[in-house]
Amino acid sequence: MLIPDKLNTIIRILLVNAIENEPKLRLTALAKKAKITSAMAKRLVLRLERSGYVNIRGSISVIDPKKLMRAWAYCYSIHELEKLTFVAAERPQYIMLKIANKTRIRNLPYAFTLFSATEHISPYVAPSDTYLYVHKKDVKEWASLFRGENILPAEKGGNVILLPVDEDYFEGVWTVRDMSVVSLPQLYADLFSYGGRGEEAAEELIMRI
16 A cells, blocks of 8 residues: 555544544544554644645544545555455355345355445446455455355456455445445545546546545
């Protein structure tokens, strides 16, 4: 990533907070959510304030969420994340439904992203692959679940892609049609950094915010 991981976390939290019209956060609350010290949170937020993206007046307010989303997307890349690929015979829509149903039974967190997410929010391109975030600690359980559903590991040509990440990527995850989807800021950054039709889908998405 072009910016530090903890700054990514701070930006994600602030954008979700702003877009969902939640009460503005103070530095101590922001630090707690980001799991960093108040001193580090202050340094990172002051960096955003100097760049003209936020105001600090007791609480922190994002001046223009769309502007910050665009700036963040330029500095973020989904391509740099670890990927675990699997292959399944079913269509993506059926795979997503299967994942939603099986994880509900197991209480296993996930969040669809890229075109797997836009399929449920703002259809732009029909997904050919299934992309989803999972918690790093749950990777073995996902592999076990997939084996039971005949979704098998694939070094090349996989159409089900797991992105094992830390919990902060799940900030603002919401439910659409009984399926978990990443927050709108995270989805925008993912689509934009994916490139190609992803950039077009990102702009389509931001117009709806």
